[in-house]
Amino acid sequence: xxxxxxxxxxxxxxxxxxxxxxxxxxxxxxxxxxxxxxxxxxxxxxxxxxxxxxxxxxxxxxxxxxxxxxxxxxxxxxxxxxxxxxxxxxxxxxxxxxxxxxxxxxxxxxxxxxxxxxxxxxxxxxxxxxxxxxxxxxxxxxxxxxxxxxxxxxxxxxxxxxxxxxxxxxxxxxxxxxxxxxxxxxxxxxxxxxxxxxxxxxxxxxxxxxxxxxxxxxxxxxxxxxxxxxxxxxxxxxxxxxxxxxxxxxxxxxxxxxxxxxxxxxxxxxxxxxxxxxxxxxxxxxxxxxxxxxxxxxxxxxxxxxxxxxxxxxxxxxxxxxxxxxxxxxxxxxxxxxxxxxxxxxxxxxxxxxxxxxxxxxxxxxxxxxxxxxxxxxxxxxxxxxxxxxxxxxxxxxxxxxxxxxxxxxxxxxxxxxxxxx
Amino acid sequence: xxxxxxxxxxxxxxxxxxxxxxxxxxxxxxxxxxxxxxxxxxxxxxxxxxxxxxxxxxxxxxxxxxxxxxxxxxxxxxxxxxxxxxxxxxxxxxxxxxxxxxxxxxxxxxxxxxxxxxxxxxxxxxxxxxxxxxxxxxxxxxxxxxxxxxxxxxxxxxxxxxxxxxxxxxxxxxxxxxxxxxxxxxxxxxxxxxxxxxxxxxxxxxxxxxxxxxxxxxxxxxxxxxxxxxxxxxxxxxxxxxxxxxxxxxxxxxxxxxxxxxxxxxxxxxxxxxxxxxxxxxxxxxxxxxxxxxxxxxxxxxxxxxxxxx
Numbered sequence: 001x002x003x004x005x006x007x008x009x010x011x012x013x014x015x016x017x018x019x020x021x022x023x024x025x026x027x028x029x030x031x032x033x034x035x036x037x038x039x040x041x042x043x044x045x046x047x048x049x050x051x052x053x054x055x056x057x058x059x060x061x062x063x064x065x066x067x068x069x070x071x072x073x074x075x076x077x078x079x080x081x082x083x084x085x086x087x088x089x090x091x092x093x094x095x096x097x098x099x100x101x102x103x104x105x106x107x108x109x110x111x112x113x114x115x116x117x118x119x120x121x122x123x124x125x126x127x128x129x130x131x132x133x134x135x136x137x138x139x140x141x142x143x144x145x146x147x148x149x150x151x152x153x154x155x156x157x158x159x160x161x162x163x164x165x166x167x168x169x170x171x172x173x174x175x176x177x178x179x180x181x182x183x184x185x186x187x188x189x190x191x192x193x194x195x196x197x198x199x200x201x202x203x204x205x206x207x208x209x210x211x212x213x214x215x216x217x218x219x220x221x222x223x224x225x226x227x228x229x230x231x232x233x234x235x236x237x238x239x240x241x242x243x244x245x246x247x248x249x250x251x252x253x254x255x256x257x258x259x260x261x262x263x264x265x266x267x268x269x270x271x272x273x274x275x276x277x278x279x280x281x282x283x284x285x286x287x288x289x290x291x292x293x294x295x296x297x298x299x300x301x302x303x304x305x306x307x308x309x310x311x312x313x314x315x316x317x318x319x320x321x322x323x324x325x326x327x328x329x330x331x332x333x334x335x336x337x338x339x340x341x342x343x344x345x346x347x348x349x350x351x352x353x354x355x356x357x358x359x360x361x362x363x364x365x366x367x368x369x370x371x372x373x374x375x376x377x378x379x380x381x382x383x384x385x386x387x388x389x390x391x392x393x394x395x396x397x398x399x400x401x402x403x404x405x406x407x408x409x410x411x412x413x414x415x416x417x418x419x420x421x422x
Numbered sequence: 423x424x425x426x427x428x429x430x431x432x433x434x435x436x437x438x439x440x441x442x443x444x445x446x447x448x449x450x451x452x453x454x455x456x457x458x459x460x461x462x463x464x465x466x467x468x469x470x471x472x473x474x475x476x477x478x479x480x481x482x483x484x485x486x487x488x489x490x491x492x493x494x495x496x497x498x499x500x501x502x503x504x505x506x507x508x509x510x511x512x513x514x515x516x517x518x519x520x521x522x523x524x525x526x527x528x529x530x531x532x533x534x535x536x537x538x539x540x541x542x543x544x545x546x547x548x549x550x551x552x553x554x555x556x557x558x559x560x561x562x563x564x565x566x567x568x569x570x571x572x573x574x575x576x577x578x579x580x581x582x583x584x585x586x587x588x589x590x591x592x593x594x595x596x597x598x599x600x601x602x603x604x605x606x607x608x609x610x611x612x613x614x615x616x617x618x619x620x621x622x623x624x625x626x627x628x629x630x631x632x633x634x635x636x637x638x639x640x641x642x643x644x645x646x647x648x649x650x651x652x653x654x655x656x657x658x659x660x661x662x663x664x665x666x667x668x669x670x671x672x673x674x675x676x677x678x679x680x681x682x683x684x685x686x687x688x689x690x691x692x693x694x695x696x697x698x699x700x701x702x703x704x705x706x707x708x709x710x711x712x713x714x715x716x717x718x719x720x721x722x723x724x725x726x727x728x729x730x731x732x
Binding site: 078081084085102105106107108188190196197198199250251253254255257261266384385388392395396399401 | 481482483484559562566568569587588589590673674676677678679693694695696
């Protein structure tokens with residue numbers, strides 16, 4: 001899940017401001033030879049990088065002109081669906097992996113399974129498992145991985161030194177983590193930060209906890225809730241112990257202040273992904289470590305994907321996507337943006353060394369991809385509603401409004417109802 | 423007006439020349455057609471479409487199926503809908519009177535001949551022209567429970583710390599405070615305009631009759647403000663029942679749904695759950711509720727302003 005990195009509101013404003021321009025922009029391509037409209041939510045360095053790559057492609061392929069258009073991150077699903085109604089769907093659009101299940105049933109959404117299977121040069125299994133899972137729903141491939149990330153423990157070294165707490169180790173347990181957070185908490189300072197707005201931002205961090213405790217979200221076949229389990233209890237209890245009992249957690253209401261607070265030394269640890277590293281102030285000396293563990297040190301990935309929505313542009317858009325996500329091209333993109341590699345083979349390219357030198361913090365996240373990101377969120381149409389229910393339950397526990405037990409039981413009953421189709 | 427003109431013409435027995443009337447009609451339609459087209463296209467058509475949509479089972483993108491009144495039945499049974507309705511009611515009952523009661527004294531003060539009055543008037547109006555998104559960000563920061571200036575001031579004054587937008591019990595009230603701040607300028611301008619429309623000779627006559635400033639306000643100005651109050655009552659009520667933007671940019675309906683008002687519930691249903699029929703049904707019900715409330719308010723206001731006719 002590519003986070004708007006504290007620029008959620010800016011993105012919203014720009015998004016609204018651009019909506020009018022966008023509508024006219026994507027309508028104007030009909031007369032030209034072969035225009036591939038490409039909606040994305042890239043800003044700053046990422047926007048520059050994608051613009052440069054599109055330019056490179058266009059120079060080599062005058063008959064398959066790609067036109068990158070900034071749409072938005074947070075509302076990209078809504079905008080894409082709106083474009084279906086207006087009949088002006090983009091050829092390609094960047095989508096959150098969590099939006100996939102809302103898009104699979106649509107006439108405009110292109111099934112890429114045969115294209116992927118029919119082109120050995122795609123080397124599909126070279127993509128990290130999390131990336132592949134993010135693009136797949138009920139056995140069909142609907143997208144090409146655009147971004148794969150995961151959560152790591154990012155900490156402020158100075159605050160650890162000041163509190164006399166040893167830096168996090170790869171073998172840290174939940175107890176180590178909790179007691180460190182408590183020691184790091186002081187006057188207007190918090191050991192940890194947790195996004196408590198009840199959205200997917202709240203949920204996916206909980207999923208990591210759930211998996212670390214050896215639990216899972218849904219039972220086999222995704223037919224019923226499985227999180228009202230001892231593992232779920234332990235995960236919720238940790239949140240309650242830290243947020244309610246120790247008060248060592250800064251609860252971020254969804255305006256992504258946690259990063260600013262990390263920068264100003266008010267928050268000592270955050271569970272975040274590589275996208276935030278670029279936003280950490282130069283003066284802040286930070287380290288990155290695996291998430292703490294219980295049974296495992298599981299991390300969670302929010303892979304994002306490029307999807308094709310225009311049947312007529314499919315044949316023209318496919319070669320571009322193949323090229324854009326090939327190891328060499330993507331590594332060049334990653335070197336400019338700090339994205340993680342999408343493919344295992346990127347780690348073997350000569351340029352990978354300079355990439356790592358430029359983004360030393362990414363090492364842990366890449367190792368995570370290789371060993372700690374084994375499970376994925378279920379790509380089922382009910383997921384958005386399940387996420388809402390679970391998000392509310394986690395929020396209630398964080399705010400001390402519900403005990404872990406009842407919160408889990410009520411949420412599980414609700415999720416069972418949703419899965420039963422009522 | 424047409425009703426009074428036509429019989430007069432008929433009485434005179436003069437038949438208007440057909441061609442000229444047609445020409446006038448065409449010119450008239452020519453003048454109004456851009457507005458009619460725009461309002462029809464972007465106002466009426468969506469309203470009718472959503473009415474039709476409310477009888478469908480649709481995810482908004484693929485063609486829907488006719489569902490009869492199922493969506494309305496679902497809506498009535500949905501506890502979340504009733505919760506949202508109760509919140510909208512609480513919000514409206516607080517927001518509308520508070521805005522009006524605060525605006526009136528400010529308007530009276532700004533109606534005085536004081537140095538720099540333009541500056542003060544502008545200051546009052548600025549929140550209204552500030553974008554909702556900016557307002558939301560500023561209030562999120564001001565009311566941040568851990569690091570916001572408001573809690574810092576409370577701590578200095580020895581008062582307990584508050585949760586504001588992050589407290590399920592306080593979020594709706596914080597929203598009321600923020601929106602009253604945002605809308606105050608609008609109400610002040612309306613009252614100010616009404617105050618300036620009070621004829622000077624009326625006030626003069628009251629003064630000559632030995633009426634003090636306070637009594638003149640109570641018995642001359644205040645009654646003359648009734649139409650303005652009526653307008654504000656209707657306008658603010660409509661807007662507060664349609665509250666959405668402010669919620670979206672501050673609390674996103676949370677924490678724990680504490681600020682999920684009717685239109686936010688509608689948004690969730692339409693664009694998170696993709697249940698277009700249900701969302702449209704909420705919209706239609708809201709339309710009827712607003713229509714009913716407005717009609718009652720208009721009737722009451724008309725009675726209160728009836729001195730105009732006398």
